[in-house]
Amino acid sequence: MESLARLTPLYPDRALIVAVTGAAGQIAYSLLPLLASGTVFGPQQRIKLQLLDVPAAESVLKGVCCELEDGAYPLLDHPVLYTSVADEAFAGADIVVLLGSFPRKPGMERKDLLAKNGTIFRDQGQALNRVAKADAHVIVVGNPANTNAWTLSQFCTKIPKEHITALARLDHNRLKSLVARKLDSAVSDVHNVIIWGNHSATQYPDVTYAYTPQIVQGKMRAALGGDSQLASEVIPLIQKRGAEVLALRKLSSAMSAAKAIGDHLRDWMFGTQTENEIVSMIVPSDGSYGIDKGLMFAFPVQCHRGGKYRIVSDLRIDDFSRKYIETTLAELRSEREEAMRLVSKMC
Numbered sequence: 222m223e224s225l226a227r228l229t230p231l232y233p234d235r236a237l238i239v240a241v242t243g244a245a246g247q248i249a250y251s252l253l254p255l256l257a258s259g260t261v262f263g264p265q266q267r268i269k270l271q272l273l274d275v276p277a278a279e280s281v282l283k284g285v286c287c288e289l290e291d292g293a294y295p296l297l298d299h300p301v302l303y304t305s306v307a308d309e310a311f312a313g314a315d316i317v318v319l320l321g322s323f324p325r326k327p328g329m330e331r332k333d334l335l336a337k338n339g340t341i342f343r344d345q346g347q348a349l350n351r352v353a354k355a356d357a358h359v360i361v362v363g364n365p366a367n368t369n370a371w372t373l374s375q376f377c378t379k380i381p382k383e384h385i386t387a388l389a390r391l392d393h394n395r396l397k398s399l400v401a402r403k404l405d406s407a408v409s410d411v412h413n414v415i416i417w418g419n420h421s422a423t424q425y426p427d428v429t430y431a432y433t434p435q436i437v438q439g440k441m442r443a444a445l446g447g448d449s450q451l452a453s454e455v456i457p458l459i460q461k462r463g464a465e466v467l468a469l470r471k472l473s474s475a476m477s478a479a480k481a482i483g484d485h486l487r488d489w490m491f492g493t494q495t496e497n498e499i500v501s502m503i504v505p506s507d508g509s510y511g512i513d514k515g516l517m518f519a520f521p522v523q524c525h526r527g528g529k530y531r532i533v534s535d536l537r538i539d540d541f542s543r544k545y546i547e548t549t550l551a552e553l554r555s556e557r558e559e560a561m562r563l564v565s566k567m568c
């Protein structure tokens with residue numbers, strides 16, 4: 222259960238301004254009620270929503286706004302702003318949630334998305350540079366999320382680099398839930414799973430530092446059947462979970478993505494739940510664990526109220542883990558190279 226003290230409003234005297242792109246899409250349809258109801262920013266924080274989508278989605282977006290009105294959410298300021306002009310959506314925003322992009326369809330490779338979505342993140346980086354608050358906090362969700370966040374940050378120099386993050390929390394939650402199911406534990410009893418690297422099939426879902434009241438830190442790999450079981454079952458299951466949902470729904474994950482975005486934002490803005498709790502966020506590397514400085518990489522982090530976080534940089538990484546971290550690092554380096562090529566063409 223959330224403690225109300227933890228969720229003391231960030232701005233008691235005004236509405237928190239939240240811009241959401243791709244607001245006519247499916248993740249937004251699950252996320253907007255979480256924002257409007259106080260689930261993410263607490264039951265006392267007023268919210269102003271500024272929604273962006275492409276002109277072709279105007280009618281759907283208007284319908285979403287009608288539903289937000291009809292929800293009679295006590296915390297939501299009216300009118301909800303909706304627009305197809307990025308500068309209008311981002312103006313004055315405290316929090317910027319970037320969903321707007323093309324999701325992968327069955328038969329598409331994730332790398333097909335790099336070129337398709339790169340220009341969106343260039344344009345939105347430039348728009349943020351023009352109109353955003355210098356202390357805005359940004360989360361990129363549109364895939365390929367790490368590299369889109371990197372592209373955005375190349376065009377948005379006004380906002381500090383560490384305020385630009387991307388979503389690894391869905392993978393983190395998937396792993397946490399899987400561990401709970403395997404051990405027949407409550408999800409809330411599972412702590413400190415970690416996702417490393419890319420939000421892709423090379424990510425490394427790591428249980429080395431995870432624990433529950435029954436399984437002490439250091440024993441989780443054995444409790445889940447040992448390293449060969451992890452390598453053959455647990456790790457691939459999490460790495461391929463997005464693809465599994467896509468194959469089943471013929472649409473990518475949306476409800477669970479919205480829940481994860483809420484978790485990411487709540488922990489980022491209010492602090493992680495306890496002093497020792499670790500969550501996974503895609504943030505610019507500070508060089509920890511030998512990851513290239515500036516590369517957008519999922520790391521274990523601890524957050525402190527007001528949008529501050531620190532990468533937990535002192536975990537011992539054994540050979541088993543290092544191999545996975547190197548694989549996802551290599552993929553991210555090559556995505557960044559491709560993005561650099563595209564960016565230099567875009568300039």
Ligand SMILES: NC(=O)c1ccc[n+]([C@@H]2O[C@H](COP(=O)([O-])OP(=O)(O)OC[C@H]3O[C@@H](n4cnc5c(N)ncnc54)[C@H](O)[C@@H]3O)[C@@H](O)[C@H]2O)c1
Pocket residue numbers: 242243244245246247248249273274275278320321322323324325341361362363364366388389391392420473474475478
């Ligand atoms: N990082 C993660 O964990 C994670 C999880 C799930 C989905 N995703 C990604 O999130 C993105 C959104 O997924 P979705 O299911 O909501 O997709 P969707 O297709 O339902 O919605 C995307 C919306 O973005 C809009 N859009 C496209 N270009 C835009 C632009 N330039 N500006 C504003 N809006 C624009 C589209 O019109 C559409 O309404 C996809 O890229 C998907 O792959 C990431």
Ligand SMILES: O=C(O)CC[C@H](O)C(=O)O
Pocket residue numbers: 324325331364391462463464466467473474
């Ligand atoms: O396109 C994909 O494979 C994944 C979509 C989404 O990022 C997810 O993790 O569910």
